[in-house]
Amino acid sequence: MEQPRSAPPLGTLLDDARDRDWYIDQFFRLLMFLCGISAVVFVLGIFIFVFKEGSGFIIQQMDWAEFFLSPKWRPTSAIRATYGTLAMVAGTAAVTLIAMAVALPLSFAAAIFIAEFARGRMREWLKVIIELLAAIPSVVWGFIGLMLINPLLIDTFDVPIGLNVLNAGLILGLMAAPIITSIAEDALKAVPDTYREAAEALGASKWQVVYKVVLPAAKNGLLSAALLGIGRAFGETMAVLMASGHALTIPSSPFDSIRALTATIAAELGETPVGSDHYQALFAIGIFLFTITFLINMSADFIVRGIKNQ
Amino acid sequence: MSNQSTAHHNEEPKSPLSHSSAAVVLSTTSTISTADALPASAEREEAQATVKVAVRDLSIHYGTTTALSGVSLDIAANEIFAIIGPANSGKSSFLQAINRMDLLRHNMSVSGSVLFNGIDTRSWRNVYALRRKIGVVFPLPVGLPLSIYDNVALAPRLRGIKKPSLLDEIVERSLRRAALWDEVKDRLQALGSLLSGGQQQRLTIARALSQDPEVLMLDEFSIAVDPVTTMRIEDVLKELKQQMTIILVTNLVQQANRLAERTAFFLNGECVEVGETEALFEGQVQDQRTLDYLQGRFG
Numbered sequence: 001m002e003q004p005r006s007a008p009p010l011g012t013l014l015d016d017a018r019d020r021d022w023y024i025d026q027f028f029r030l031l032m033f034l035c036g037i038s039a040v041v042f043v044l045g046i047f048i049f050v051f052k053e054g055s056g057f058i059i060q061q062m063d064w065a066e067f068f069l070s071p072k073w074r075p076t077s078a079i080r081a082t083y084g085t086l087a088m089v090a091g092t093a094a095v096t097l098i099a100m101a102v103a104l105p106l107s108f109a110a111a112i113f114i115a116e117f118a119r120g121r122m123r124e125w126l127k128v129i130i131e132l133l134a135a136i137p138s139v140v141w142g143f144i145g146l147m148l149i150n151p152l153l154i155d156t157f158d159v160p161i162g163l164n165v166l167n168a169g170l171i172l173g174l175m176a177a178p179i180i181t182s183i184a185e186d187a188l189k190a191v192p193d194t195y196r197e198a199a200e201a202l203g204a205s206k207w208q209v210v211y212k213v214v215l216p217a218a219k220n221g222l223l224s225a226a227l228l229g230i231g232r233a234f235g236e237t238m239a240v241l242m243a244s245g246h247a248l249t250i251p252s253s254p255f256d257s258i259r260a261l262t263a264t265i266a267a268e269l270g271e272t273p274v275g276s277d278h279y280q281a282l283f284a285i286g287i288f289l290f291t292i293t294f295l296i297n298m299s300a301d302f303i304v305r306g307i308k309n310q
Numbered sequence: 311m312s313n314q315s316t317a318h319h320n321e322e323p324k325s326p327l328s329h330s331s332a333a334v335v336l337s338t339t340s341t342i343s344t345a346d347a348l349p350a351s352a353e354r355e356e357a358q359a360t361v362k363v364a365v366r367d368l369s370i371h372y373g374t375t376t377a378l379s380g381v382s383l384d385i386a387a388n389e390i391f392a393i394i395g396p397a398n399s400g401k402s403s404f405l406q407a408i409n410r411m412d413l414l415r416h417n418m419s420v421s422g423s424v425l426f427n428g429i430d431t432r433s434w435r436n437v438y439a440l441r442r443k444i445g446v447v448f449p450l451p452v453g454l455p456l457s458i459y460d461n462v463a464l465a466p467r468l469r470g471i472k473k474p475s476l477l478d479e480i481v482e483r484s485l486r487r488a489a490l491w492d493e494v495k496d497r498l499q500a501l502g503s504l505l506s507g508g509q510q511q512r513l514t515i516a517r518a519l520s521q522d523p524e525v526l527m528l529d530e531f532s533i534a535v536d537p538v539t540t541m542r543i544e545d546v547l548k549e550l551k552q553q554m555t556i557i558l559v560t561n562l563v564q565q566a567n568r569l570a571e572r573t574a575f576f577l578n579g580e581c582v583e584v585g586e587t588e589a590l591f592e593g594q595v596q597d598q599r600t601l602d603y604l605q606g607r608f609g
Contacts, residue, residue: 119416120416194448194450194452195452195454195455196414197411197414197448197452198446198448198452198454198514198517199454199464200411200414200441201409201411201441201444201445201446201448201518202441202442202445202446202464202465202468202517202518202520202521203438203439203440203441203442203465203468203469203521204438204464204465204468205438205468208468212464212467212468213454213464216455216456217454217455
């Protein structure tokens with residue numbers, strides 16, 4: 001059918017017809033391009049929508065000092081509405097902090113065990129179970145916080161209410177742990193086996209190999225796993241709403257109830273007239289959250305890229 | 311350490327005939343001269359005429375595949391012992407069995423015995439202590455993602471040495487012995503992976519030397535190294551022979567010819583023969599296959 005595959009002399013166009021394969025190639029190229037670009041389109045679209053809804057408030061009404069420095073969130077006050085997010089930011093930060101204190105040791109230890117010590121079937125099972133754990137819906141976690149941890153905290157610490165920073169932190173920590181574990185495990189697996197062998201040949205014990213060679217080599221991946229976990233905890237809504245008590249205070253102890261930024265939006269958005277100041281203020285919080293999670297994910301991304309450039 | 315000295319009494323009969331076979335091999339070069347650079351020279355002197363590594367009926371299987379079957383040979387102290395043979399002939403597996411790296415590979419099973427200083431390596435309770443006595447250099451340089459200094463200081467640090475002056479001394483001595491010191495002394499804190507291939511390989515040699523091993527095993531070290539650097543490393547090895555036993559796996563037969571007192575030829579997991587390198591290359595072989603391989607008439 002075809003001539004031998006030497007290059008045709010210039011100007012000979014007989015073999016240069018666009019055949020079926022060429023069209024199929026072009027079609028799939030276009031399809032893949034559209035799919036690839038769609039993520040960018042969606043992100044931009046969401047950002048534009050959120051910004052449009054909140055921008056009027058930010059530009060015209062918002063008192064920046066009040067927004068960031070006042071703990072008073074009274075959007076429905078008849079006398080003078082105030083839109084301070086300090087209490088919510090503090091509450092969210094406190095919950096995230098506890099969540100990380102719970103999640104990081106747990107998930108790094110789990111990742112090290114799975115990647116370095118577990119073998120064969122045990123390892124496969126652990127991976128599957130951890131992925132299952134990551135798939136539990138957040139409302140289920142919220143339910144656990146509400147029905148299980150709440151009475152547990154009340155009994156154990158003799159506090160009047162168990163829906164507080166500690167409860168939400170525990171729940172979020174447990175939620176973030178499987179994700180951090182799986183990313184951290186990938187980071188550990190990415191360390192070449194030759195490193196392990198070289199260290200073992202020098203007489204390093206298994207544990208020495210892990211903490212002298214593997215962990216330092218995987219540190220960027222582990223850091224980005226931690227950051228993604230923080231992002232997850234920070235942006236989580238339903239579980240925090242259910243477990244945190246949803247009370248507007250700046251927490252002074254782990255047993256104080258708090259209200260998270262995300263939970264505020266979830267709880268109030270349905271009851272505000274579209275376009276009102278309150279509605280727009282909630283979108284301003286949305287923009288604030290968006291910016292923070294964006295920054296967290298970006299830094300995780302930069303760190304991962306740092307690994308590749310090494 | 312105490313492990314070794316106590317166990318020594320149990321296994322004494324394993325290194326008796328050392329004077330006959332090993333001493334002949336060593337007679338060509340003087341071996342006592344530079345031992346003063348090292349601690350424990352008394353122990354070394356005693357070991358000089360002895361069998362360092364004795365392998366008895368060693369077989370290695372990966373699952374159902376046989377990598378090595380029934381190899382028995384002696385490696386004398388302070389000799390360079392070469393192992394040549396085509397790919398998949400079991401050379402690397404042989405090395406792994408010696409420093410018990412088989413523990414890392416769950417499908418690798420070893421039978422037979424390897425006597426290190428007359429003691430069965432299988433009876434070592436602390437396998438890490440055994441590995442510290444055996445330096446390994448891999449085919450491709452494995453620069454750990456650490457600075458040059460930290461690469462070399464890793465093993466001493468693992469052993470618990472913390473004193474900076476002592477570490478400095480070990481790093482400098484190891485790098486000097488690997489003929490790398492002059493090239494890197496001004497940038498010890500640079501990443502090891504920034505060095506050229508040949509430099510990295512010398513770095514791994516320095517790393518292997520950092521704990522004064524009794525045996526240095528090199529697995530095709532010159533694969534990723536240019537010829538000039540290869541010759542430099544070969545000179546280094548000739549020097550090191552005075553202080554330790556060297557097992558050199560190579561697929562360059564001329565390298566074996568240049569360096570080794572004795573050479574073993576492995577083929578398809580079988581040790582075809584072991585002989586004085588010079589004799590082998592002169593054609594005094596017991597097996598025709600050895601001669602064919604040495605002369606490049608193979609397959």
